[in-house]
Amino acid sequence: MCVRSCFRSPRLQWVWRTAFLKHTQRRHQGSHRWTHLGGSTYRAVIFDMGGVLIPSPGRVAAEWEVQNRIPSGTILKALMEGGENGPWMRFMRAEITAEGFLREFGRLCSEMLKTTSVPVDSFFSLLTSERVAKQFPVMTEAITQIRAKGLQTAVLSNNFYLPNQKSFLPLDRKQFDVIVESCMEGICKPDPRIYKLCLERLGLQPSESIFLDDLGPNLKEAARLGIHTIKRQGFAVLPKLVSNSWAQANYPPSPPKVVRLQVNDPETAVKELEALLGFTLRVGVPNTRPVKKTMEIPKDSLQKYLKDLLGIQTTGPLELLQFDHGQSNPTYYIRLANRDLVLRKKPPGTLLPSAHAIEREFRIMKALANAGVPVPNVLDLCEDSSVIGTPFYVMEYCPGLIYKDPSLPGLEPSHRRAIYTAMNTVLCKIHSVDLQAVGLEDYGKQGDYIPRQVRTWVKQYRASETSTIPAMERLIEWLPLHLPRQQRTTVVHGDFRLDNLVFHPEEPEVLAVLDWELSTLGDPLADVAYSCLAHYLPSSFPVLRGINDCDLTQLGIPAAEEYFRMYCLQMGLPPTENWNFYMAFSFFRVAAILQGVYKRSLTGQASSTYAEQTGKLTEFVSNLAWDFAVKEGFRVFKEMPFTNPLTRSYHTWARPQSQWCPTGSRSYSSVPEASPAHTSRGGLVISPESLSPPVRELYHRLKHFMEQRVYPAEPELQSHQASAARWSPSPLIEDLKEKAKAEGLWNLFLPLEADPEKKYGAGLTNVEYAHLCELMGTSLYAPEVCNCSAPDTGNMELLVRYGTEAQKARWLIPLLEGKARSCFAMTEPQVASSDATNIEASIREEDSFYVINGHKWWITGILDPRCQLCVFMGKTDPHAPRHRQQSVLLVPMDTPGIKIIRPLTVYGLEDAPGGHGEVRFEHVRVPKENMVLGPGRGFEIAQGRLGPGRIHHCMRLIGFSERALALMKARVKSRVAFGKPLVEQGTVLADIAQSRVEIEQARLLVLRAAHLMDLAGNKAAALDIAMIKMVAPSMASRVIDRAIQAFGAAGLSSDYPLAQFFTWARALRFADGPDEVHRATVAKLELKHRI
């Protein structure tokens, strides 16, 4: 029933949650008794703009600083800098342009923070964006009422010109009789002249008007002139914004550089304005509208019913409005004889028996009220359809605050924390209700809640499925296999979120929990997980605003883990281990709901853009769900008994090695000795011999292939690279690729976690692949032969993780088949590209295309004639927050405008046929559908792409080193100098020992990183990944260098792979990001976590 009703909602509104929307105490009865002619002496209200009609720059600055991790207060401090002659005030007087202001302002901020650049452009964009610069609805309503009473309205604003030469005025001009802007007049508040100008234009005396502003000095000057100002509540101390000669001349000095600035609270301001004017400014109930024709209900019989119910005698009219939301069960606001009520009814027409069970809502609210849970006070359930056509119930309207934005903008961190704590406490209260005592034992089935829910949502999803979403398919298999073993049964709310709670206007206290449509008896942990959804969603998520990109510590909001711990503590429960399961299930459920909405939108109930967006959301949310499933899967892995270290057998050099078989036989692992009975999965397998039998067999197959096919082919492959034909692929490589494919030594790189069904790759864990990758790394050619070479591996993983089905069909499949190659274009010659936020190449929208312009270099593989795809990173929005400016586009290499300027060389090596190209992209037009994930997601993607890709380089570097050491050992045994083999020289022995130790150290670190990636995911392994990126290339350089030294001049020639190994190892100290950047990461994480 509940599920169906969710799906019935035509917009992305889940249920009728907003039925009782934000509303402070309001509406004086008889408000019409005052008119300005009859009672009020005022004839005009003058409004400041920023902070009164729209959000203040201070509030926007606070939000922006959090997003950009800029110290709090920087922007306000920079705005006030220089006082009257500072850039901000000069900008307000139009003495400098927006560009000039941003230049000076940016410089000021950089000086303050002692950093090279502060992206003030993005602050300005946010300040003037449509999202932020919106008039407060409560003010619009107030202005309408003021004008309806015949009073004038004016805007008196310190304002500025935008780069398009228009002033920044995101208001409907028709609402105002007079508009006075500082940039047009060349004077700013609190200069008295500008107030006088405004009064003059209104044709009024000071005492005939009221002035609203959010800055003390501006209000004081108005008051000094005789204008009425509103003394408002709720001050916060913020840096002084205005500091000029009038202020200084006219006011006693306030505490240095600090003034009490009003909190941006339009509701309170309107209340005070109402009091001053003597008439109501709030006629409408928020989020209501006149009742739709098709939704009308007979007023007379309703009025009669209500009079009987409430025991009132009134002749006054019954006021009826319909709430915007609540299409599932139509919901009405009623005002009758000073009583504010809400009526909720079943929809008209034939209904399925279990659908729209308003009786259940009535029942649960009534029962919970008796148990002390804050819920709206329900008055009566009327099941007699003759009254208004369907059964309904009536409850009291519950005024209070509903926080729709989970980041709780405008509140102090301690207040935010208190709000979340109150939310947690009320949830505990719901879950602690004694079912028997309140008569709710039969409110739902007892036990097996989660399995039932999984079945229900799978069914719902299947019913609305439009295409195969891989993550959903995996979840449908995974969820039933990971059901919780034990479940408690309590009342569950079913849609427990912050915006379903009505809070006390001043206290962090929940006055009412709304929206019980999905309530039943079930596993309470489902509610807890569901109430943390916002923690994992971005703030731009259209359906449910999230907070995953906010700095929660700075905001004072408990992280999801802490919120959950808080819950367990309050409930007296031990910490729940399968928390990730509950999160996976919650997101799966949301994905299923979104898919239903998508399906309906496809059938014409919404615009095509809307449909497309919703479709993407389903995929996005299902991927989030799968991320949790993966985490939970790894946890389960970790806890399997065989992963405990039991036995270890350890040999360093057990048998003689051939020159071409350099890897030592090590056999040690954190799993017991390999036997057919157990597998290595999830364990830290330190030696290939301890791999699970199938993977061990794969390893030996690869080793055999290397010995039989790859090493012997090296001389020919190398001479091809030195020949005139080098820019064409070697036919021998193509031949070897076919052979490797036939032997199943193909696409081994895709981690199991990204490809759990082994749809695209071999399904190896990172640890397993580490052993195979090291082996491939012993030859420069093997990775390509096995289709495991960079940059294709990273690009393929990117497509598997983030590509649409169409993108996969076009690009992934040919890459997986080894028919195409690809490149990744990020680095630019003109900027330090180790800091990817510097990237300047532009991606601009033009009709249904993106047009790219930019200059790139060091693009590995771009010269290869087989290269069909360039994964391009550029900026779509230079004004967005730093890590949201970049996007990733899939650019077909045959698109006009891609101009390869030259191949670059690494120590003189061209690395043909792929090479490393310098390239210009000139007006390259790419269809919009080639965008990966969406605009602004570039960083997210690059991180996902470069994580495993970079660890593969480290694995190969161990292979380089092993091969170099093996070659060195063979050489020093046979080469005689000064009467004895080189191997008998102490320095040579020391070099060999040093190399062995360094290789072993690095390998352990690589395996540890791989193991952590397997157990806890790439993010949790960030420190270990950075450590090996720091360690592996320089270790390899040293080991190879010692080998070269032992070889004498021959070591530098191309007769041996040493010179090429050395070149690559050196290059990888940049190509993988410079060593210093990895060191910085390690140090940062060390300082963050280990003090």
Ligand SMILES: Cc1cc2nc3c(=O)[nH]c(=O)nc-3n(C[C@H](O)[C@H](O)[C@H](O)COP(=O)(O)OP(=O)(O)OC[C@H]3O[C@@H](n4cnc5c(N)ncnc54)[C@H](O)[C@@H]3O)c2cc1C
């Ligand atoms: C062989 C090879 C292949 C490559 N392939 C590709 C490719 O396919 N695609 C692609 O986009 N790019 C590729 N690159 C480019 C590579 O990613 C960049 O060279 C690398 O990111 C560094 O950027 P940069 O060269 O602009 O150096 P810069 O950013 O100018 O840095 C220069 C130096 O500054 C120092 N430095 C930087 N940051 C810090 C810090 N935080 N602390 C201290 N010192 C610091 C370091 O010493 C660094 O080497 C390749 C490079 C090579 C050598």
